[in-house]
Amino acid sequence: MSLAHLVLFAGLLSLVILASSSSSSSPGSRSILRDISGENADQKDRAVELNSSNFDSVLSDTPAKYAIVEFFAHWCPACRNYKPHYEKVARLFNGPDAIHPGIVLMTRVDCAMKTNTKLCDRFSVSHYPMLFWGSPSKFVSGSGEPKKEKSEIVVIDDARTAERLLKWINKQTQSSYGLDDKKFENEHVRTNITDYKQISQAVYDIEEATAEAFDIILSNKVIKSSETSASFIRFIQLLAAHHASRRCRKGAAEILVNYDDLCPSGKCSYDSSGGNDTLGSFPICGKDLPRGYYMFCRGSRNDTRGFSCGLWVLFHSLSVRIEDGESQFAFNTICDFVNNFFMCDECRLHFNDMCLSVKTPFKKARDFVLWVWSTHNKVNERLMKDEASLGSGDPEFPKIIWPPRALCPSCYLSSDEKSIEWDHDNVYKFLKSYYGPKLVSLYKEKSVVGSKEETVSATAEDLTVATNALVVPVGAALAIAVASCAFGALACYWRTQQKNRKYCRGEAGTEVLEAELLMFP
Numbered sequence: 001m002s003l004a005h006l007v008l009f010a011g012l013l014s015l016v017i018l019a020s021s022s023s024s025s026s027p028g029s030r031s032i033l034r035d036i037s038g039e040n041a042d043q044k045d046r047a048v049e050l051n052s053s054n055f056d057s058v059l060s061d062t063p064a065k066y067a068i069v070e071f072f073a074h075w076c077p078a079c080r081n082y083k084p085h086y087e088k089v090a091r092l093f094n095g096p097d098a099i100h101p102g103i104v105l106m107t108r109v110d111c112a113m114k115t116n117t118k119l120c121d122r123f124s125v126s127h128y129p130m131l132f133w134g135s136p137s138k139f140v141s142g143s144g145e146p147k148k149e150k151s152e153i154v155v156i157d158d159a160r161t162a163e164r165l166l167k168w169i170n171k172q173t174q175s176s177y178g179l180d181d182k183k184f185e186n187e188h189v190r191t192n193i194t195d196y197k198q199i200s201q202a203v204y205d206i207e208e209a210t211a212e213a214f215d216i217i218l219s220n221k222v223i224k225s226s227e228t229s230a231s232f233i234r235f236i237q238l239l240a241a242h243h244a245s246r247r248c249r250k251g252a253a254e255i256l257v258n259y260d261d262l263c264p265s266g267k268c269s270y271d272s273s274g275g276n277d278t279l280g281s282f283p284i285c286g287k288d289l290p291r292g293y294y295m296f297c298r299g300s301r302n303d304t305r306g307f308s309c310g311l312w313v314l315f316h317s318l319s320v321r322i323e324d325g326e327s328q329f330a331f332n333t334i335c336d337f338v339n340n341f342f343m344c345d346e347c348r349l350h351f352n353d354m355c356l357s358v359k360t361p362f363k364k365a366r367d368f369v370l371w372v373w374s375t376h377n378k379v380n381e382r383l384m385k386d387e388a389s390l391g392s393g394d395p396e397f398p399k400i401i402w403p404p405r406a407l408c409p410s411c412y413l414s415s416d417e418k419s420i421e422w423d424h425d426n427v428y429k430f431l432k433s434y435y436g437p438k439l440v441s442l443y444k445e446k447s448v449v450g451s452k453e454e455t456v457s458a459t460a461e462d463l464t465v466a467t468n469a470l471v472v473p474v475g476a477a478l479a480i481a482v483a484s485c486a487f488g489a490l491a492c493y494w495r496t497q498q499k500n501r502k503y504c505r506g507e508a509g510t511e512v513l514e515a516e517l518l519m520f521p
Helices: 004-023 030-036 056-063 077-093 114-121 136-141 162-173 196-220 226-242 246-262 308-320 324-341 346-357 367-392 424-434 440-444 452-467 474-482 483-500 507-517
Strands: 048-050 067-070 104-110 131-132
Touching: 056 104, 056 136, 067 136, 067 162, 077 104, 077 162, 104 114, 114 424, 131 136, 131 162, 131 474, 196 246, 196 308, 196 324, 226 308, 226 324, 308 324, 308 367, 324 346, 324 367, 324 440, 346 367, 367 424
Parallel strands: 048 104, 067 104
Antiparallel strands: 067 131
């Protein structure tokens, strides 16, 4: 082959390579813009993309104390160049691997999208990129010119680089975060257990624990029989009725509505990418739930507390919300849930033994509240010894008997630390308040959880919009009826009504349905 042929062959080869690389990004694709900005295409963005439809809901639901909203246009070169700086800061605060979670929610709104025009006008966006800072609740109610007063929405006027943006955040929060911070130890732990208000942060933890438990069920595909199916549906029924979080109640109810289709004969479809007919396509607490935000249950090390703590808080919060007639149903439901779905084998067996030791059915909700409390303390007593001998506990949160004397002095009958005598009446009052009104106090301020009457009404409204029906599948109703006549009868009634008008829902049917939903506890 001559030299001329070699040169020609090399030229043709380079053209083929160039063409193939160009074809990997379609004309107008934003992946081209990201390549220009030098970003790694596989690197997941941490800033939350907002739009006119989810702006208020995401900012209403976030546990973060502050929020930053970047208004940009995807065609703007300066915005493309600024994105890597913004993402570098966002990785500190956003996502499941956040270094400092729960402090600042960093978001973006593309004003070049026509659907966001009114949203950008609402905040008088005058140039791109334009960054706003404020409390998340202020953004939800905010409009017009940004304010200059403290606690209102303000424009971030010095954020041209990641370093300068983080410096601005540090000034506002009186912190010293660094771009090189690593997630080795959790420095924002809450060590003052006598602070009664700290439990208000735990609502986010029980949402996180609920979602994580659901993820474990999905990933391990543990609904394998009619027994595990019945156990799962009873637990979802309990969450739909009594979870402290409205969005988890709504998510649980939507699973109940669709359960027969998702899990025919107890055989579930799990893959969330398979469309809307899989269990994974129905997130238990909604699609917009912030993840990775354990706050009350955050340990001083990444391998301590978290999920197990959040699950216990969930059990306590459920126990104080049930009525007398539901106490045995709730007991059976939680025992079966742990036995079938908690993947720590030793923990599961210990918990099952404590469940089997109960010989007399519960008739009073008070007795069930105290059983959950005493069971938790027995677990803590056992783990105290194990962690002391192995050094595996959290040094900032060693296992203790709950509640400590400093938090509830009236719970103790004597001052003897070695032989504790409890005043069970005062313990019950403490638990009802601590895991009841105190737990949801912060949520009420954010208008996510209201009074019982408000919650029933809001839940009915939410579910009517989302599903047009709140009914329990036939298989679920049968399982529930065995454990609770009241739940079973109501479930069967709902199912019958759905069958009668499944294909002919008009305005009149919707009005009747709304009245039925108000019966839901």
